[in-house]
Amino acid sequence: MPDALLSTRELEAHYGDFQALxxxxxxxxxxxxxxxxxxxxxxxxxxxxxxTGLLRNEPEMVVWKGxxxxxxxxxxxxxxxxxxxxxxxxxxQSLSVKENLxxxxxxxxxxxxxxxxxxxxFPILKERRNVPATALxxxxxxxxxxxxxxxxxxxxxxxxxxxxxxAPIIIKSIYEALPKIIGQxxxxxxxxxxIAKAVSVSSRVYCLQEGRxxxxxxxxxxxxxxxxxxxxxx
Amino acid sequence: MTTTSYSISRSSKASRIAAVAGxxxxxxxxxxxxxxxxxxxxxxxxxxxxxxxxxxWNLLAGYAGLVSxxxxxxxxxxxxxxxxxxxxxxxxxxxxxxxAGVLGALIAVPVxxxxxRLRGAYFAIGTWVIAEVFRxxxxxxxxxxxxxxxxxxxxIIRDMASSRAMREATTYWLALGMAVLVLAVIYALLRSRRGxxxxxxxxxxxxxxxxxxxxxxxxxxxxVITAGLTAMTGALIFLQKxxxxxxxxxxVNDWTAFVIFIVVIGGIGTLExxxxxxxxxxxxxxxxxxxxxxxxxxxxVVAIAVMLKAPNGLWGTxxxxxxxxxxxxxxxxxxxxx
Amino acid sequence: xxxxxxxxxGILLGGLYALFAAGLSLIFGVMRLVNIAHGDLIVLxxxxxxxxxxxxxxxxxxxxxxxxxxxxxxxxxxxxxxxxQTLGEDILPPLLVTFGLSVIIQNGLLEIYSADPQKMxxxxxxxxxxxxxxxxxxxxxxxxxxxxxxxxxxxxxWIFYHSSLGRAFxxxxxxxxxxxxxxxxxxxxxxxxxxxxxxxxxxAGVFLGIRTSFDPSIGPGRLIFGFEAVIIGxxxxxxxxxxxxxxxxxxxxxxxxxxxxxxxLAGHIAFLFxxxxxxxxxxxxxx
Ligand SMILES: Nc1ncnc2c1ncn2[C@@H]1O[C@H](COP(=O)(O)OP(=O)(O)OP(=O)(O)O)[C@@H](O)[C@H]1O
Ligand SMILES: [Mg+2]
Numbered sequence: 001m002p003d004a005l006l007s008t009r010e011l012e013a014h015y016g017d018f019q020a021l022x023x024x025x026x027x028x029x030x031x032x033x034x035x036x037x038x039x040x041x042x043x044x045x046x047x048x049x050x051x052t053g054l055l056r057n058e059p060e061m062v063v064w065k066g067x068x069x070x071x072x073x074x075x076x077x078x079x080x081x082x083x084x085x086x087x088x089x090x091x092x093q094s095l096s097v098k099e100n101l102x103x104x105x106x107x108x109x110x111x112x113x114x115x116x117x118x119x120x121x122f123p124i125l126k127e128r129r130n131v132p133a134t135a136l137x138x139x140x141x142x143x144x145x146x147x148x149x150x151x152x153x154x155x156x157x158x159x160x161x162x163x164x165x166x167a168p169i170i171i172k173s174i175y176e177a178l179p180k181i182i183g184q185x186x187x188x189x190x191x192x193x194x195i196a197k198a199v200s201v202s203s204r205v206y207c208l209q210e211g212r213x214x215x216x217x218x219x220x221x222x223x224x225x226x227x228x229x230x231x232x233x234x
Numbered sequence: 235m236t237t238t239s240y241s242i243s244r245s246s247k248a249s250r251i252a253a254v255a256g257x258x259x260x261x262x263x264x265x266x267x268x269x270x271x272x273x274x275x276x277x278x279x280x281x282x283x284x285x286x287x288x289x290x291w292n293l294l295a296g297y298a299g300l301v302s303x304x305x306x307x308x309x310x311x312x313x314x315x316x317x318x319x320x321x322x323x324x325x326x327x328x329x330x331x332x333x334a335g336v337l338g339a340l341i342a343v344p345v346x347x348x349x350x351r352l353r354g355a356y357f358a359i360g361t362w363v364i365a366e367v368f369r370x371x372x373x374x375x376x377x378x379x380x381x382x383x384x385x386x387x388x389x390i391i392r393d394m395a396s397s398r399a400m401r402e403a404t405t406y407w408l409a410l411g412m413a414v415l416v417l418a419v420i421y422a423l424l425r426s427r428r429g430x431x432x433x434x435x436x437x438x439x440x441x442x443x444x445x446x447x448x449x450x451x452x453x454x455x456x457x458v459i460t461a462g463l464t465a466m467t468g469a470l471i472f473l474q475k476x477x478x479x480x481x482x483x484x485x486v487n488d489w490t491a492f493v494i495f496i497v498v499i500g501g502i503g504t505l506e507x508x509x510x511x512x513x514x515x516x517x518x519x520x521x522x523x524x525x526x527x528x529x530x531x532x533x534x535v536v537a538i539a540v541m542l543k544a545p546n547g548l549w550g551t552x553x554x555x556x557x558x559x560x561x562x563x564x565x566x567x568x569x570x571x572x
Numbered sequence: 573x574x575x576x577x578x579x580x581x582g583i584l585l586g587g588l589y590a591l592f593a594a595g596l597s598l599i600f601g602v603m604r605l606v607n608i609a610h611g612d613l614i615v616l617x618x619x620x621x622x623x624x625x626x627x628x629x630x631x632x633x634x635x636x637x638x639x640x641x642x643x644x645x646x647x648x649x650x651x652x653x654x655x656x657q658t659l660g661e662d663i664l665p666p667l668l669v670t671f672g673l674s675v676i677i678q679n680g681l682l683e684i685y686s687a688d689p690q691k692m693x694x695x696x697x698x699x700x701x702x703x704x705x706x707x708x709x710x711x712x713x714x715x716x717x718x719x720x721x722x723x724x725x726x727x728x729x730w731i732f733y734h735s736s737l738g739r740a741f742x743x744x745x746x747x748x749x750x751x752x753x754x755x756x757x758x759x760x761x762x763x764x765x766x767x768x769x770x771x772x773x774x775x776a777g778v779f780l781g782i783r784t785s786f787d788p789s790i791g792p793g794r795l796i797f798g799f800e801a802v803i804i805g806x807x808x809x810x811x812x813x814x815x816x817x818x819x820x821x822x823x824x825x826x827x828x829x830x831x832x833x834x835x836x837l838a839g840h841i842a843f844l845f846x847x848x849x850x851x852x853x854x855x856x857x858x859x
Contacts, residue, residue, distance in 0.1 A: 054749050074752035083753070090750045094742040103743050106736065107755040152755065301667055303608070348844060351851035352803070354663045355606030359799045360847075363840055366796060370837040486792060491675055498668055527679040534675035541668050542657055 005030045005187050006051070006082070006156055007063045011070075013046045013055050013211075020046045021211045028156060033188045035198035035219065038208035039231060044191045045087050047208070048160050051189075052084050053077035079107055083154035087161050087191075089145040091133040097144055098129040104148035111153025112184050118147035121177060139170035146174070146181065156187040163194060175201065195227055209233050252560035263410055267403035275402060277520075279409035279474060281512055286416040286467045287489065288496040288508035290460045293420050296503035297432050298456040299439075301354075303490050304361025307345075307368045308338050308461045310483030312468030314372055317478050320390045321378070327386075327394055331408070331469045338465020342458045350454065362486065369484035383479025391476065405474050412470055416463055421505065421561060423459070428452060436503070487530075495537050501547030505561040510549050574829060577708055582825035584714040586818030587721030588783065591776035592798030593805070593813035594728055595769035601732075601808055602741045602765040603659060608670040611795030612677035613770060617643050617777025618786050619681055622690055632692040632782050640774040647770030651763040659762070674791065681788035689785040692778070717779050722814065724772060729810045731768070741765055793836075800843040806853030815854065819846075 004027040013021035021043050028034055038044050049055045051062055057070035064080055072080070083104075091100055101118055119126035122143040128136060133144050142162055149157055163171040178201060182188045192198035199205060199219045207215040207230040215222070215230030266275055287305070294300045315334035319325040325333070349360040373381040395401040423429050431452050434442040439449060468489075472478045482488070492515065500511025518536075522529040544551050552558060592614060599605050607613075617639055624635040654673075658665035700712040732738040743751040744761045752758055780786060780794070801820050805812025820839050827838020846854065 052753060054752070073757065074749070075755050075757045078753055078755035086750060086753070090747055092743045092746040092750070094746050095739065099739055102736075103739055103751075103754050103756075106740070148754075295664065301664055303667075303671065348847055351847055354604075355600075355667050356799070356803065358667055359606065359608075359796065362792070363796055363800065363843060366793075367837065367840045367844070370833075370840070374833055374837075487675075491671070494668060494671060502664070527682045530679040531676055531683070534672045534679065537675075538654070538669050538672040541665055541672065542654070545665060 003066065004028060004063070005032075005065060008047070008051065009061055009063060011047070011050055011057060011061045013043070013050050013057070015046075019211065021050065024208075024211075024213060026206055026213070026216075028187050028189060031185055031187055032204070033182055033190060033202045035190045035192060035202035035205045036208060037192055037195055037198045037205060037227070037231060039193070041210075042208040043211040044208055045160055046211075048084060048086075048158050048189070048191060051077075051158065052082060078152065079109075081109065081153070081155035082158070083149040083152045083156070084158040085142075085145045085149045085160060085162055087164065089138075089141045091141055091144055091148075093132065093134040095133055096130050097125055097133050097136065100133045100144050101125070101129075101147050101151050105151030105153075107152055109153040113150045113153050115151070118150060121150075121180060122147060138166050139174070142166060142170075142174060146177075150181065154186065156189070157182070158189045158191070160191045161193065162190075163192070163197065171197075195224075195231065199227075207231055246559065248558050249560055256560075260414070264407070266410075267399075267406060272402065275406045276474075277516070279406050281516055282409040282413035283467055283471050283474075284493065284496060284515070285508060285512045286413045287464065287493045288500070288511060289413075289416050289420055289505075290464050290467070291490075291493045292497045292502060292504075292508050293423075293456060294460050296497065296507075297424065297429075297436055298453050299436055300453055300457055301358045302361040303358045303486065303494075304363070304365040305460075305464055305493065306484045306486055306489035307361065307365035308342070308464035309468035309471065309489040310365070310372065310478075310480070311341060311368055312338050312465030313472030313478050313483045314378060315465065316469035316472060317378060317384060317386060320386060321384070324390070327390065327469075327473050328408075331466055331473070334469035335462045335466035338468075339458050339462030342461030345461075346454055346457045350450065350457075365484050365486065369480045372483065373480040379479070381480060383477060383482070385477045386473070405470070408470055409474070412467055416467070417505075419459070419463065423456075424505070428455065432456065492533075495533055497547075498537050498540055499547055501549035501551070501553070502545075504547075504549050504553065506553075506559075507547050507549040511547070514548070575826075576706075578825040578829045579822055580708065580710065581714070582822030583818050584710070584718045584821070585825065586801075586814070586821030587718035588776065588779055588817070589797050589801045589820050590725060590814040590817030591721050591772060591779065592794050593801035593817055594725055594810065595772040595776070596795075596798045597802045597808070597810060597813050598728065598732075598772070599765055599769045600802075602745050603762050604663075605655065605659065605666050606670070607655075607769075608667060608795065609673040609677055609791075610670075610773070610798060611793065612674045612681075612791030613643070613646075613773050614777045614780060614794045615786060615788060615791040616677055616681065617770075617774045618692070618781035619685055619690070619777075619788075620774075621778040621781050622685075622692055625692055632694055632778050635692075636775060636778050639778055640771050643774035643777070644767040644771040647766040647768075647773075648763040650770075651766035652759055655766065656759050656762055674795075678788050678791060685788060687787055687789065689787045690781070691785040692781040694782045698782075713782065717783070720775065720779075721817075724775060725810060725814050728768075728772070732810060737764065797839070800839065803853055804843055804846045806856035808857035809853070809855050812853060812855045812857075819854075 006028045008024050008026050011021055011024040012019065024047060036044050036047065046055065050057055053072050053074035053076065059068040059071035062070035069077060069080060095103065101115055124140055125143055125147060128140065133141065136144065162174060175197060190198060190202060202219050205217060205219050205222060206213055207227065209230060214233065215226060266278060270278065291305055294302055312334040315337050316327060316330045319330040319333055320327060345364055349357060349364060352360040372378060378384050395404050431447045434445065434447055435449050435452060443449060496511035496515045497508055499514050500509065501507030522532060540547060546554060596607065596610050599607060620642060621632050621635045621639050624638050625632050654669065655666060658669045694713055697713050701709045702712060703709055732741060740756050740761050743754065744756060744758055748758055797820060801813050801816035804819050805816030819842060823842035824835045824839040828835035
């Protein structure tokens with residue numbers, strides 16, 4: 001087995017006195033897509049925030065290509081090549097669609113993605129490039145959020161519930177675009193509440209429950225029963 | 235078999251000791267005209283008046299979230315009202331002081347309606363503009379000496395008390411009474427339902443709104459009450475000085491910067507903080523004020539350092555470490571053995 | 573004629589007030605910080621200009637070449653060294669820390685330069701004027717300052733909406749966390765915003781020192797003028813600061829024309845009037 005690209009080691013996270021994550025250890029290998037599932041409030045977003053440096057960790061709790069990076073600030077983590085499509089899209093409302101994309105690429109990391117490539121993937125964004133990003137429809141905003149993350153040419157991309165609040169048909173088209181996105185030698189962590197979706201796009205799954213990993217395994221080997229037991233804690 | 239029941243109490247051992255000690259100190263202070271020298275009494279009066287300004291500012295900023303840098307508007311206004319009532323209507327200072335308070339509260343109503351349109355830090359500068367407007371306006375009133383100011387008529391001062399010693403004792407007691415009044419009003423206010431609402435607003439405006447607390451009205455109420463008491467304090471300050479001028483009356487340094495310093499050092503958002511702060515401030519002033527501007531430089535540096543390193547001030551830091559509370563505001567659950 | 577003259581002079585004065593306001597508006601826009609020491613920093617810049625002109629024997633306009641970068645550097649260091657630590661949900665720490673800073677700057681200047689009023693001279697330029705029909709005279713210097721002020725505002729507008737720095741400012745202002753995910757170091761971006769703000773303060777301070785006499789105590793007054801111009805013009809609107817400055821300058825001059833004692837009062841009343849009828853200013857940014 002090759003060395004992991006990204007790992008968390010006994011990761012913990014706190015909001016004040018409240019502990020949201022307990023001893024989370026996950027691995028993502030190069031060019032691998034893993035899924036993280038769990039009910040509302042399980043700690044999925046918190047895990048993403050910890051990895052990306054938005055929540056501070058002990059240095060050794062997050063390891064990137066063999067280096068302890070848990071103590072890095074979020075902008076330093078971004079420079080490593082870790083990008084995120086955050087929950088709820090979180091576009092910059094004062095920036096146009098194009099500016100949102102450009103700012104995603106402002107670190108100047110080299111790679112296959114450019115403004116043109118993103119426009120090719122989502123042609124509608126080119127059409128609407130000068131519109132304030134938050135004036136778009138939900139699905140189009142999600143495209144901007146994905147494009148913005150791609151613009152940094154990351155080595156790994158974290159998707160936090162990209163289907164949240166979108167119409168089924170749009171979810172379908174975004175998931176159809178996913179292979180094109182991740183197919184470029186990138187790794188990905190996909191956070192989903194939709195278990196079927198998560199299992200279908202990933203090679204391995206981790207299930208979170210109340211801040212702990214309640215189940216992990218290969219996506220094609222896990223049974224529905226095992227997953228629902230881990231998911232709902234029944 | 236013992237059953238345990240719970241009761242809710244605000245007082246603690248420390249607060250009961252503090253209450254007894256407080257009464258003793260108060261008695262001692264009331265008797266000051268018999269044991270203290272003239273200069274000591276002047277200094278103590280000044281401390282009481284600063285204490286009352288500090289407590290009022292603390293109520294505004296620390297409890298109601300209204301950070302004002304323009305309270306000098308009401309200090310000066312109160313002072314000028316005292317002089318105006320005395321000069322134009324021949325009203326005795328003892329009557330004029332509460333009248334100045336009422337007028338201060340009244341003028342605060344339109345002021346609040348205007349500057350409550352500004353949010354947060356812009357509100358702060360807005361209060362400053364109001365103070366400037368007051369200063370410039372009083373400088374235009376030639377009957378009150380215009381820009382150079384005026385003195386309290388000798389006849390009025392003589393009317394206050396028969397002898398000089400008696401007059402000095404009276405102003406001293408008035409200052410002490412003012413501080414006690416302010417402390418009592420704030421304490422009562424914070425223990426009332428409105429106090430609970432204020433604390434809720436301070437902790438989270440959003441959440442308190444969802445409990446149906448009318449934020450605007452609570453803040454308005456506190457602002458007006460504070461303005462009235464600040465104007466009364468201002469009247470007393472200038473009764474002691476016997477002279478008033480626009481620059482002295484509406485000085486941002488004297489009536490806001492020093493007051494903020496006192497509250498920040500002592501501990502913002504606590505009742506005890508301003509008391510500690512006043513003592514520290516006057517200790518510093520009595521030892522360092524010969525240094526002139528250097529003294530003010532030091533004050534600025536200390537205030538910044540406290541704000542960055544110990545934002546809860548001296549008392550807040552002590553309280554966090556020990557849970558001590560002299561004015562029992564928070565309720566605690568007591569376990570009663572039966 | 574006096575009235576028209578008063579209005580024209582007021583407009584030109586408004587340019588200076590817009591410079592006071594622009595830096596204030598910029599940092600509020602980027603990091604919701606209201607810098608109480610803003611006026612004292614303007615006065616600091618004026619004294620810096622004075623020191624440079626006397627030490628090097630150059631015109632204050634040449635001194636700008638030094639004052640502006642020095643003020644920018646002070647801004648960056650100030651932001652990263654102190655002010656960044658105060659930013660957060662609570663508005664009290666930045667307010668009180670900059671208030672303390674204001675006290676420090678005022679008394680530091682007093683210690684170094686004393687309370688005596690000072691003035692910088694721009695030489696022959698100061699008396700030069702352009703005659704207009706109808707007995708009107710426009711000073712070359714005030715006109716030049718106004719033009720510079722307009723250019724500075726235009727430059728700020730351009731930076732904010734068309735440069736990568738401005739994009740970073742807006743992104744951090746919108747969503748600090750997410751901006752960091754784009755690789756932007758928030759502390760650095762804030763430092764740059766304060767540097768830019770104080771660069772403008774540098775120009776404002778030198779212009780102030782050429783136009784009128786100044787002493788260490790006048791800072792708070794300049795802060796208030798800048799603040800009033802921001803609110804009159806409308807929060808978040810950079811061009812608005814110019815309009816706000818002009819309205820303030822014209823009101824003051826009209827007030828002074830009626831009664832010399834009413835100059836400042838008239839400006840404040842104009843501000844309070846706008847606050848009463850248009851609480852969000854005349855041209856608030858709609859977003
Ligand atoms: N800023 C915060 N402050 C305090 N507690 C928080 C905060 N954010 C999240 N939590 C708590 O941490 C726990 C984990 O939240 P998190 O958002 O990580 O869950 P999640 O799995 O992403 O849920 P969802 O599916 O709803 O997005 C929850 O109990 C939540 O209430
Ligand atoms: Mg989530």
